[in-house]
Amino acid sequence: MKVFITSKIPMDILNGIKENFEVEYHDSNVPLSKEEIMEGLAGFDALVCPLSDKIDEEVINSADDLKIIANYGAGFDNIDIQAAAKKNIAVTNAPAPSSAVSTAELTFALILMIARDMLRAEESLREGNFKGWRPTYFLGEQLKSKTLGIIGMGNIGKNLAKRALAFEMKVVYHSRNRKQDIEDLGVEYMERDEVIKSADFLTLHTAFSPELKHMISKREFELMPESAYLINAARGPLVDEAALVAALEEGKIKGAALDVYEFEPEVSQQLLKLKNVVLMPHLGNATYDARMEMGRAVFDNLMDFKEGRRPRNKVN
DSSP, rough: OOOEESSSSOHHHHHHHHHHEEEEEEOOOSSOOOHHHHTTTTTTTTTEEEEEEOHHHHHHHOOTTTOEEEEEESOOOBBBBHHHHHTOEEEEEOOOOHHHHHHHHHHHHHHHHHHHHHHHHHHHHHTTTOOOOOOHHHHOOOTOOOOOEEOOHHHHHHHHHHHHHHHEEEEEOOOSOOOOHTTTOEEEEOOOHHHHOOEEEEEOOOOOOOGGGGGHHHHHHHHOOOTOEEOOSOOOGGOOOHHHHHHHTTTSSEEEEEEEEETTTTTOHHHHHSSSSEEEESSSTHHHHHHHHHHHHHHHHHHHTEEEETTTTTTT
């Protein structure tokens, strides 16, 4: 069985795959073009790819020998799973318990960074502007008693809520289903618009689906307090990026901290010019713990398929 791997992966995972499969490996974090992926798939049975690779119907239809697509990530919205199903190609994802913890930790770091303007403060120090302690130098927001609003209370949302409670924040949330275990800790359920109106820090933790595109747009920015911050470490298209830029420029909200972008990997020049934002390069679950767990899931999916079993993380 021949496996085409389109991106650099942890060496321990790569070695395990190489011991069991014939492998073609793109040993780089520079993405392959669509044409390069299509060319590389010729004659291969399996594709291992990251979330950033767009595996659309054209790519799938070009791969005559492809039998399984093993996504290196918990999500799989980068893959046209219907097109794969038409060709009887299995699609798997790679969930990892550590991913939720790592993403929640990164989200809380974003909250701290935007609340205390840490990026600009460090930049000011490096530029030689630090002249000693002053009563009004880089004043920020204390998190204690502030309200964190969470939309989407899955594993990431729950891990984030627990961290916010440790900082003595008030936590409110909205989710399709109420979560009694998190409410037992003192987290309050609200309707979606009430969460948006109440939050000093509004953070998104829903999976992406087409109907959720631009779930935060001009209307929602009008509902948010002018003192509020938006945090997005989920999926870029959940937020209408043009509406976000307008809200930031017009003072509709105070700031934003983003780890994902609507047209990723492109980041709008307007966002890059703004000073009331923190921008990270999609590092949500970028920890050794999470990426190794994902890699082991990819390996297990490939081995299941090779040995005639239904892959344990099959999604189509």
